[in-house]
Amino acid sequence: MTQFMNRKEDIVTDAIDGAIRASGGDLVRLDGYPYIRVVARADWDKSKVALVSGGGSGHEPAHAGFVGPGMLTAAVCGDVFASPSVDAVLAGILAVTGAAGCLLIVKNYTGDRLNFGLAAERARAFGLSVNMVIVDDDIALPDLPQPRGVAGTLFVHKIAGGLAENGGDLASVTAAANRVIEGTMSLGMSLDTCTVPGSPKEHRIPEGKAELGLGIHGEAGIEQIAFESAAQAMQTIAGRLAPCMSDMPYAAILNNLGGTSALEMSVLSNELAVSEIGGRIKLLVGPATMMSSLDMRGFSVSICPLGEVDEQLLAQPCPMTAWPGAKTLGPIETLQLSDRLTPIKSLSSEHAETAELLRKCCKILIAAEGDLNALDAISGDGDTGSTLASAGRALIVSIDSLPLADHALLFRAIGQELSQTMGGSSGALLAIFFAAAGDGASSGLLLQDALKAGLQRMQEIGGARLGDRTMIDALQPALNVLDKGIGAAAAAARRGADYTATLTKANAGRAAYISAVRLQGNIDPGAEAVARLFEQLQT
């Protein structure tokens, strides 16, 4: 698959440079490209214990994204999924280690153990105090004496890093790291493999299957299981973690392996909370992409028992964007719906003349149904007539229950009626027209100006302008001359409606997608409806 990279050989240095540029001056790198790729804190003064981690690249934001106050001092980056060299690790150690010493946090892979281990020996030969811990949190392969290090490593970074930031000495920082490693367990599941830069993608996991217990380097999981749902996926993971847990409260990391959508990750958060281990999780870190496997569509859950000290260290804020913080995994609080959600119906009032006018309008629209549908069949889906006629039929039934004696209340009531009985965009737009006209009338505008205010709001929200081949082409000229009488309005509406037949490009609504040839010579059905209404109200 194509990827956003330049030369494959440069992907790690390009990415490191990008991370440094985007860090706002918080990160620097060693001047050792291309072989030595070390990212370090810009503000580091060697006054405290340094924490150095790293390994192969392809796990971003790990590890460079976690370099900063309270976590790592430096990250040593290898090629994608390959350990950095001894020299690179040594360069990292030498760059950040002062009298307080340095802790190397290494994930349990042979290459990392050896290269970090050898670098530690060379650093010690210079008289530096260097300790090393090996993270082996993966429980996918229970019989293997050397479990892999995966996302649980972040607990070590955060808790040991927090202690170092608070001034802990090398022995206590190392002890904290080992305490976290002792209790941390992780397990992952994926629906698809990752795409290694420059390599063809391996399609290993068939549709409907999930791989359980995969690593973070594209290696196959211990088993492929039938995938049913997010709930079943999380139950499977929780079911494997649960037997290993003690009675202590736990922290959990919900890690996106890279390609899972944020929507799905939130679904998984919910499933984790309601899973058999959910009640024992006090703090949740994530969901977030923290220890990725490039673009893998999967997730992992890591858990760590929380003593009081570790809980404080884990929750201690740190400024790096990649660290999502540790938050209590909580219940769902809800707010009651407002009782205003059901529209208040205005009390009906009598006004014979208005009732008559309204009834007449409805009848005009009902009578126009066939003609308007025919016009709409040319530019749309042929239902403008039916939509307006339905609204007319509904309104005619409820006329006597309307507040006929008050324009402001009446317009609003018509708006409510239309929003409930007339579907689609046109229903919503007419509802907005009448609601805003009601607002205008209520604020003291005269009838014509209130209706014009309604038109303006409808245009703001609908986005159509004069000449866009909509009902506005008839309605706007009509309202503009309404003070000169219904005859003037009708003439203006007709001129506007006829004008739409000359418009060969619609800019709004569905007609925007219709070719000019089809539109030519045909009046817009909305504009025709408006013109007929005004014309027939004269009679």
Place this chain on the structure above:
Amino acid sequence: MTQFMNRKEDIVTDAIDGAIRASGGDLVRLDGYPYIRVVARADWDKSKVALVSGGGSGHEPAHAGFVGPGMLTAAVCGDVFASPSVDAVLAGILAVTGAAGCLLIVKNYTGDRLNFGLAAERARAFGLSVNMVIVDDDIALPDLPQPRGVAGTLFVHKIAGGLAENGGDLASVTAAANRVIEGTMSLGMSLDTCTVPGSPKEHRIPEGKAELGLGIHGEAGIEQIAFESAAQAMQTIAGRLAPCMSDMPYAAILNNLGGTSALEMSVLSNELAVSEIGGRIKLLVGPATMMSSLDMRGFSVSICPLGEVDEQLLAQPCPMTAWPGAKTLGPIETLQLSDRLTPIKSLSSEHAETAELLRKCCKILIAAEGDLNALDAISGDGDTGSTLASAGRALIVSIDSLPLADHALLFRAIGQELSQTMGGSSGALLAIFFAAAGDGASSGLLLQDALKAGLQRMQEIGGARLGDRTMIDALQPALNVLDKGIGAAAAAARRGADYTATLTKANAGRAAYISAVRLQGNIDPGAEAVARLFEQLQT
């Protein structure tokens, strides 16, 4: 493609519940499931202007992830890629709007405009002050009168939200939102389409092509272009944005559309910085997944001119994890490599007996090359003999330049020599063995104990234990009795080596992957090498 969800109908409510549970008590929802899906700030007291946004789901963390102090007050969530209903929007407005009023921030899609617009009318009928702004930042389709709203919407949330948080009134918050909308432009590019929950994936973009100017709902881009590299991709985007930019400094959002790996996003950060618009970008937000299109493998760049006030509001911290902060897009600072990276060679010293012993060891290993290779062919790749013989040949040449008279210096020097001349895991492990033995000798340990310290460090780092079918099975028993003379050590080493032939399960190294049948009856080549060394040193 399979996805981490349960019932398709529940994906949005499941995800909202997950987001609320993971918010640490910062978020609540309205009690209106399944139709009314509104997420709101838990700490909201209606004392300031409320900001309500939302729209279709599938853009996570937008919009619920941006609900919190300094951004949104509430998010109204529709189905995936579908506008929420009028009632849902109204419920959101009613839940959070106090005397200071409410600003609706709506992306420019017909459904959202209408539903938010109509809800605003209904809220106004209750006497609430409600303004609405329409975000139309997409420049993909320059001729369309109604450009889409995409990731640039986040500038509006942050700047208007910051002003509201600081106590701005509705008019000034609305003016700020409109000012940001006026200047904001966005453009996206993708290498693959997104996977809509429950629908088969459309494979629209062929290998080697990228789609330019796509929306955030899976709709096709304006054109498919040949994709060459991250640099070309960003140059294309920057080239379209540049002509629209003024002389002001700008902020940029680098948005992951969902499925792009973090590694690639960092490469794109670098390319943005060095692009033709890089020098005009003062603040960068991201790279991060902020306005996603489910799992789309793509990115977008949004830019916004930065007046002084807007710059402050954009940079103002806010606590939501989804907001990555706005940081200066900076140069790359580097640190010089330590001059200790080149190992210091100890001065040579003479000691005839030691030189003779070393020479003898080398010759023994060189002579054993063929036999050891044959043994390794059974359990590994057949090169143990050659690896050890090469190291022996290199060492024998340099014997006279070694610090022969000082055990501590000598062991360290041998370690250095091996780390440079002997490849693979075994080279690194032996280098660690000698380096740690040198440390032990330097700290005053006697020869046997120094070598045992070396063994211990090698085991710590390599992870192999007695019985794991490695050289340790011969070396450890030999070192344990070294004080009883070379004869005792040789006998112990031989017993240990022979014992490995009975071990049918290797737990470390490559042999861990070989079947028991193949291993049965064959001595581990590393253990054999150790046994031969001690045996032949006797003679």
